[in-house]
Amino acid sequence: MDLIAALRTFLRVAEVGSFSAVAAERSVTQPAISRQVSALEEHFGTRLVQRSTHAVTLTEEGRDLVPAAQQLVDSADALQERTGRRRTKPVGRVRLSVPVPLGLFFSSNLNSLLKKHDELSIDLILHDRLRDLIEEGIDLQVCVGEVNDSALISRRIGATAAFLVGAPDYLKGRAAPKEPADLQLHDCIVYHRWGRDDVWWFAGPEGAVSASVRGRFRANNSDAVRRAALNGHGIALLSHLLVADDISAGRLRVLMPAFPPARFPLTVVYPSRRNLPPRVRTVIEHLSEIVQSDPAMRDDGEVRAVPHSEVSGPD
Template sequence: MDKLTSIRVFLQVARSGSFSAAAQQLRISKAMASKHVSSLERQLGVRLFNRTTRHLSLTDTGLNYRDRVQGIMEELEETELSTAKLSAEPTGTLRIMAPTSFGSFHLTRAVAEYRRIYPRVSIDLIFASRTPDFINEGLDLAIQTGELKDSNLVARKLAQSRQVVCGAPDYLARHGIPERPADLERHNCLLFTPRSPAGVWTFSGPDGVYTQRVQGDVSANTGDALRIAAIEGCGLIQLPTYILGLDIKAGKLKVLLEQFEPPARPIYAIYLHRAYLSAKVSTFVEFLYQLYQPIPYWERWTGE
């Protein structure tokens, strides 16, 4: 068996913790994955895994071997990928999952611009605010906001998004401008139910991040619905700038309590692994990175 392929299979088994999961991710049979690892063990003359009917773990030798070959294989794969990219034109269908609001406001626009450059790529967009299941949903790429939880995924940071409190000029003229988070108790606050179902907003102060209870008579599970309600003067909202930035720039909404803003949330492009990364994925991720750097357009109302 080809030794490089066997090493790749070994690394995937080590990452996945099972032959079944590794085989599924590599699109080979479980038996073939086992054969590759056994072949590698015979060539090295060592046992790389402790195997039982219920458990699989790396031996000390396996741990040492994994640590040594992982960096070498990543460099080799990146070299092969960069070489292949020189002659590979992106083609095929690119299946992407993104949060509903970010997808509607920004990803659709980016897709249109990307396809003017790469017309042979078809795009299949899935807008959902759930954890992406790359294998079962056949995803090539996902956009995720906030800190990442799955360390097995490869991530590239695309941008930062601030979380701001806003109100329409008409609402503020009628109800006044809050000077500190505690003042929100006297205001009608519109609630984004996926993030603050109990009426809790997050802020930063001298002692770090803290929460402020708020209440209001309008709630919704999409940011766009609350954005429209706020523009119509229904109350105050706390949402990401990628939802509100263009309305702030247009003067439809005014930013409040800027000195109490919580830490900005990162926006990532995530995918399964560097190995065999297709041109359609790599070019789209690079396109998004260039589009949103150094300051994303939804933040350019700040004058920074």
């Protein structure tokens, strides 16, 4: 028995006092309505209505059931309305895990998304390492590099862009590096997160070039690396989203322009494509749009896909 459907029928019978009237409203037979009420009586183990040839009246138990039945039906209607709304429009909270620089960029470009969808909310998690989506209840995560987890759905939304930089104070009295091998002679600020963090990749005239780096300062947060670079502690490899203003203001200098940092794919991952809620799909589309709105992060289709074990680049 469909309890909610039977309660709807019972409430309508209680209101009009007739099986046949309710049957006519619903284009079914009178016995079909009578069977629904009988099934409800059997379910509760008590008689709910008195039947006669002229009318149907409620018993005392039937009258007692009406308010509780109405509350249950109203709750079911509200739940169905809310669930139906969630199927057709972005409603609810999206937990989004994003690398720090991209997270700061995203938080500065949220206004249009939240204005357009007034029932959508964002829980932004800035990360310097990959998170466990299932264990931490994360809806979406943006990753740098190739994603090899077959349990996750992935979508490429752009690519990293970075600069190798140093502060004028650090470079004073030192020869600036001209090629990756020269980095062995410098203090490099190592951004420690995952993978080979002591190997940096660059795009050379003949292809990708790697350089092993060393330094006396390491950090697991990109903004901490930026601050250390600004204070002259060494050379850093950082996202353009973090250092573009510093470069324009002269606080940091771009190094090795003939060997720009390698670009890596930016990929959004999520647990399943099946029944993807509109709220999650909407955030994915917005992420893709704002990344593509920055020419430096557009993916030209030639960006090298590397596993996380090799990545030690910007995020």
